[in-house]
Amino acid sequence: MTKTRRTGAVLALVAITSLVASACSSSSSGNQSKNDLYKNPVTLTWWHNSNQAGPLQTYWQKVANDFHALHPTVTIKISAIETNDLQRNRIPAALLSNNPPDIFQAWGGGETVEQVQAGYLKDITAETKNEVANIGAASKIWAVDGKQYGLPFDFGIEGFWYNKDLFARAGISAPPATLDDLNAAVTKLKAIGVTPISVGAGDKWPAGHWWYNFTVRECSADALSNAATKQNFDDPCFLKAGQDLQTFLATKPFQPDFLATSGQVGATSSAGQLANGKAAMELMGAWDGGVMGTLTPNRQEPSFLSWFPFPSVPGAGGSQTTMMGGGDGFACSKNAPAECVEFLKYIVSPEVEKGFAATGSGIPVAKGAETGLTDPVMQTIAQATQQAGGVELWLDTQFGATAGTAMNDAIVAIFAGKGNPQGVVDALKKATAR
Amino acid sequence: MTTTESPVSLTGGATAPPARLRPGGFSRAARTRRKWYEIIGLSAPAVLVFTTFVLAPMGFAIYYSLYKWSGYGWPTEFRGLDNYFGPFGAFRDPIFIDALRNNGIIIAGSLLIQGPLALGIALLLNRRFRGRAVFRMLVFVPYVLAEVTVGIMWQLILLRGSAADSILNSLGLGHFITGWLANLDVVIWTMLFILTWKYTGFALILFLAGMSNVPDEVTEAAAIDGASWWQTQRHITIPLLGSTIRIWMFLSMIGALQVFDVIWVASTPAVRSLGASNTMATYMVDHGFNERQWGYGNAVAVILFVISFLAALIFQRFVLRRDIDGARTERVS
Numbered sequence: 001m002t003k004t005r006r007t008g009a010v011l012a013l014v015a016i017t018s019l020v021a022s023a024c025s026s027s028s029s030g031n032q033s034k035n036d037l038y039k040n041p042v043t044l045t046w047w048h049n050s051n052q053a054g055p056l057q058t059y060w061q062k063v064a065n066d067f068h069a070l071h072p073t074v075t076i077k078i079s080a081i082e083t084n085d086l087q088r089n090r091i092p093a094a095l096l097s098n099n100p101p102d103i104f105q106a107w108g109g110g111e112t113v114e115q116v117q118a119g120y121l122k123d124i125t126a127e128t129k130n131e132v133a134n135i136g137a138a139s140k141i142w143a144v145d146g147k148q149y150g151l152p153f154d155f156g157i158e159g160f161w162y163n164k165d166l167f168a169r170a171g172i173s174a175p176p177a178t179l180d181d182l183n184a185a186v187t188k189l190k191a192i193g194v195t196p197i198s199v200g201a202g203d204k205w206p207a208g209h210w211w212y213n214f215t216v217r218e219c220s221a222d223a224l225s226n227a228a229t230k231q232n233f234d235d236p237c238f239l240k241a242g243q244d245l246q247t248f249l250a251t252k253p254f255q256p257d258f259l260a261t262s263g264q265v266g267a268t269s270s271a272g273q274l275a276n277g278k279a280a281m282e283l284m285g286a287w288d289g290g291v292m293g294t295l296t297p298n299r300q301e302p303s304f305l306s307w308f309p310f311p312s313v314p315g316a317g318g319s320q321t322t323m324m325g326g327g328d329g330f331a332c333s334k335n336a337p338a339e340c341v342e343f344l345k346y347i348v349s350p351e352v353e354k355g356f357a358a359t360g361s362g363i364p365v366a367k368g369a370e371t372g373l374t375d376p377v378m379q380t381i382a383q384a385t386q387q388a389g390g391v392e393l394w395l396d397t398q399f400g401a402t403a404g405t406a407m408n409d410a411i412v413a414i415f416a417g418k419g420n421p422q423g424v425v426d427a428l429k430k431a432t433a434r
Numbered sequence: 435m436t437t438t439e440s441p442v443s444l445t446g447g448a449t450a451p452p453a454r455l456r457p458g459g460f461s462r463a464a465r466t467r468r469k470w471y472e473i474i475g476l477s478a479p480a481v482l483v484f485t486t487f488v489l490a491p492m493g494f495a496i497y498y499s500l501y502k503w504s505g506y507g508w509p510t511e512f513r514g515l516d517n518y519f520g521p522f523g524a525f526r527d528p529i530f531i532d533a534l535r536n537n538g539i540i541i542a543g544s545l546l547i548q549g550p551l552a553l554g555i556a557l558l559l560n561r562r563f564r565g566r567a568v569f570r571m572l573v574f575v576p577y578v579l580a581e582v583t584v585g586i587m588w589q590l591i592l593l594r595g596s597a598a599d600s601i602l603n604s605l606g607l608g609h610f611i612t613g614w615l616a617n618l619d620v621v622i623w624t625m626l627f628i629l630t631w632k633y634t635g636f637a638l639i640l641f642l643a644g645m646s647n648v649p650d651e652v653t654e655a656a657a658i659d660g661a662s663w664w665q666t667q668r669h670i671t672i673p674l675l676g677s678t679i680r681i682w683m684f685l686s687m688i689g690a691l692q693v694f695d696v697i698w699v700a701s702t703p704a705v706r707s708l709g710a711s712n713t714m715a716t717y718m719v720d721h722g723f724n725e726r727q728w729g730y731g732n733a734v735a736v737i738l739f740v741i742s743f744l745a746a747l748i749f750q751r752f753v754l755r756r757d758i759d760g761a762r763t764e765r766v767s
Contacts, residue, residue: 088723092505118506202702257594257616259704268593401726402504409707416618416708433522 042339043075047091047104048330049083052294055359063355067346074339087111088401095120095333102336103344106150106329108141109393110400115331121149122332127341131348135365141393142329151348154362155327156286157385158209159309161377166194166280166304175308179248182311186253189280195255198279199415200263200270205396207258207415208408209283210248211424212324212395214241217313221322221390228398233428237317242421244313245414255279259416264291271295275302283310285326286381290361301360307377309384321389326397328362399428406431492739499733504726517733524734532709533717536622540713541690543626544633545683551630552637553679557667559638560645570642577635585699588628589615592700615701618710625697625711632696633689637682644678645671677757684749691742694719714738 046064050057057080064076079101081090086105094100095115106112106121115121125148132139132148142150162175170189176182189196200206216224219237226232255261255273262269263284273279275292282288293301312320330347332340346352353364357372363382364370370382385391396404410427413419499517501509517523524530559570576584591597592614599611614624648671656666694715701711706720714734722731 084724088726092726095506096508114504114506120506202704204704204707207704257613259618259708260593260613260616260702262702268590401724405725412704412707416704418618418708430522 037338037342038071038073041073041075042337043077044103044336044340044343045077045079045101046343047079047081047086047094047101049081049086049105049328050361051080051082054290054294054361056290056356056361059355059359059361063347063352066352067343070346071339071342074343076343100333102340103330103332106142106331107397108150108152108327108329109397110404111397112142112149112331113144114400116144116147116149120334122334122336122341124148124151124332124341124344128345131345131366134350134367135348136367137391138327138365141327142331150329150331151344152327152329152365153348153353153356154286154329155325155365155385155391156363156381157309157323157325157388157391158213158283158285159307159323159381159384160281160283161274161288161292161305161307162281163274163277163279163302163304164306166192166277170194170280175306176311177308178311179244179313183248183251185281186251194277195273195279197253197255197281197283198261198270198273199254199258199282200261201254201258201412201415202261203263204405204408204412205394206263206270206284208396208411209324209394211241211245211407211411211414212392213283213310214244214248214313214316215318215395216322216324216392217241217310217316217318217320218244219318221319223318224392227428231399231403231428233425238425238428239421240316242411242414242424244316245411246421249415259412264295267295269295274305277302277304286363286378287361289375289377293360301375305377307380307384309388319389323384323388323391324394325385325388325391326394327365399431403428403431495732495735495739498729499736501729502727503729505728509729511729513729517730518737524730524737529707529709529712530714530717530734533712533714536625536709536711537691537693537713539622540626540629540693541687543630544686544690547626548630548634548637548686549679549683552634552641553672553675555634556638556641556645557671560642560671570638573638574635576632577639579632581632581695582699584628584632585696588631588696589700592624615705618705618708621701621705621711625701628696628700629690629693633686637686640678640682641675644675648674680753680757684746684754687745687749688742691745692738714741 046060048060050060060080061078064078068075083105087107091100091104094104095118100120106115112121125146128148128151131151135152138152138155139148141155142148142152160175166189167175167185170185170192172185172188174181176185186196199210215238218240219227219235223235223237226235227238255270255278258270261273264271266272267276270279270282271284271288271291272295274282275295289301289305292305293299296302309323330344332344348366350366350368353366353369354372356362357364357369357378358374360373360375360378363378363385364372370379373379373382392398396408398404399407406427407424410419410424413423414421498509500512500514502511502513502517503509513520515523519525555573559566559573579587594611594613594616598614599608602608602611612620615621652670652674653666656670661669692715693713697706697711697713698716698719703720703724706712706716712720715738718731718734718738721727721734
């Protein structure tokens with residue numbers, strides 16, 4: 001079987017939306033027999049989101065080269081694309097054409113469900129049984145109706161990144177374990193004249209995460225699963241989460257003008273404020289250390305950083321040990337050659353995952369790979385992820401782009417003093433109408 | 435090109451020159467045929483490109499706008515005009531109405547602030563003085579800068595505690611300081627300020643070009659008759675600049691309707707989503723792509739197109755009309 005991948009005449013009509021029509025299909029097929037594996041030369045296109053020069057980008061190139069050395073018939077062509085562009089524009093447009101990338105970034109949750117419903121993804125259930133067993137519960141986020149469509153290489157819970165030195169100066173002896181502790185810490189930090197908590201509300205989702213965490217504290221597992229699977233938001237806990245957020249906002253714990261603060265871009269971003277000693281805490285995912293490393297004058301991750309999980313909320317009705325989290329994975333497109341699945345399995349193998357851990361870019365999911373983590377904060381997060389009473393995927397990822405964005409808009413309105421707790425629930429209920 | 439022997443107009447057979455200039459010996463039918471070959475041959479590439487990249491996408495946009503479509507698979511859920519007028523359609527979304535209002539503010543601000551400002555500067559810079567070229571360049575430089583550069587630059591200047599606040603403090607105007615990019619009531623005016631800073635240079639260069647066409651004889655005659663500098667500008671230069679000003683108004687209005695880059699870069703997604711700085715174009719991208727409501731995004735695009743198109747037609751019909759009529763008469767110079 002000759003592998004000639006032809007793009008044909010790709011006519012891109014880009015005026016208002018992008019319409020990509022491809023005249024002839026790629027000839028690669030998904031139903032090779034096992035015997036054909038590695039027999040014929042194949043080129044795999046790989047789209048990932050590590051577009052900034054850094055250890056992870058270098059590492060992915062090494063992974064591709066190593067795989068080629070192991071299996072010389074497989075050549076891997078990488079495109080590294082900015083994450084938002086990749087997720088919102090490039091992948092949907094490419095999947096719509098007849099020539100999508102073979103293996104590409106997949107964030108799991110609602111988006112994976114949509115892609116599966118449209119018939120874009122390869123069912124890899126049979127080939128990846130061992131990998132799924134080794135990864136454990138996190139792999140479910142890339143499964144739909146019991147079938148596996150992608151695998152994570154990174155999964156971690158979020159929590160507070162904080163500045164140990166500022167905490168010591170403010171006289172905070174232990175990381176806050178309850179919301180009351182957190183409020184007390186905010187008061188003490190204000191007294192020494194630093195911003196207690198920075199939030200990149202300008203980007204919307206960092207503000208959204210506050211509501212998500214209060215929701216996890218207020219809502220029972222049933223209420224959360226009804227929301228995710230049946231779009232049922234009738235449980236009063238969703239309203240209570242918004243009220244908790246409003247009460248917390250009233251203590252003015254954040255930097256001024258947070259609506260104009262971006263999450264991760266530049267020294268004035270929320271991560272930059274923490275990295276440069278202007279703010280004492282930030283609620284953010286496990287990647288934050290890597291981000292902060294690019295935002296300091298000497299391009300090093302500050303040594304004063306430490307981490308604690310989202311505190312319990314006294315009197316709240318949900319689980320106080322369940323944590324909000326998320327990860328990154330890859331999926332193979334429907335007609336990708338069988339080598340794609342082999343490469344995906346290679347990426348999540350303990351050896352490769354150990355190397356990923358050593359880049360400090362995230363928390364590996366393969367058992368045995370956590371020994372690769374060198375950064376003490378990352379080790380703490382990995383441990384907390386394992387000990388969490390449960391893990392809920394970022395709600396905006398879980399609900400999909402449409403409902404997720406409408407929810408974030410309504411949460412930002414609360415931050416701006418223009419919205420209310422009911423607004424978030426209403427936004428979620430009507431989001432799917434367009 | 436020194437060839438003079440071919441009198442056949444290259445701009446199309448429609449305005450073919452008198453027959454006596456044509457090479458003789460062809461029958462009337464052959465000439466007609468030839469004329470049509472020319473029309474078809476010369477216009478085909480343009481028609482093809484225009485159809486492929488303008489008309490067809492417009493048609494597709496209208497078609498998509500009638501569907502609920504997330505961008506995965508082809509659109510199947512037909513919704514009629516719901517994306518426009520339905521309970522969740524654009525015209526019922528207060529944030530879209532905010533976008534319309536913001537576009538209105540930018541149009542009015544461009545016409546009422548940029549125009550007079552640029553005209554004033556142009557009148558000053560049209561006089562002869564030392565360093566005139568330097569001043570002209572300084573005012574024009576912002577227009578040459580890329581929109582994204584301008585957006586990032588002003589964002590850095592205007593963030594709390596940055597350069598703008600320091601300058602206001604040192605001028606004793608510290609009590610005016612606010613969240614230039616975060617105060618929801620102020621952001622649109624901040625955007626208008628940045629746009630004015632950027633696009634005044636464009637108006638200026640057009641006006642200066644127009645002024646260089648004002649014949650010296652007329653101003654000299656006025657000077658001999660004892661007119662002051664201001665009288666000369668008021669009664670001679672500005673009236674003769676009329677057609678240039680009207681063309682600038684047209685370009686400025688269409689530009690203001692479609693403004694995107696500076697606002698996209700200088701104001702955050704949160705501020706846009708609250709309706710404080712969004713325009714129709716940013717609203718379209720925020721919803722079409724980022725919320726993955728492709729059908730709805732197309733509907734917004736169609737609305738933006740219809741509004742721009744109507745504005746252009748009305749302006750041409752009532753304001754530009756005499757300039758277009760004038761183009762048919764002989765030039766008076």
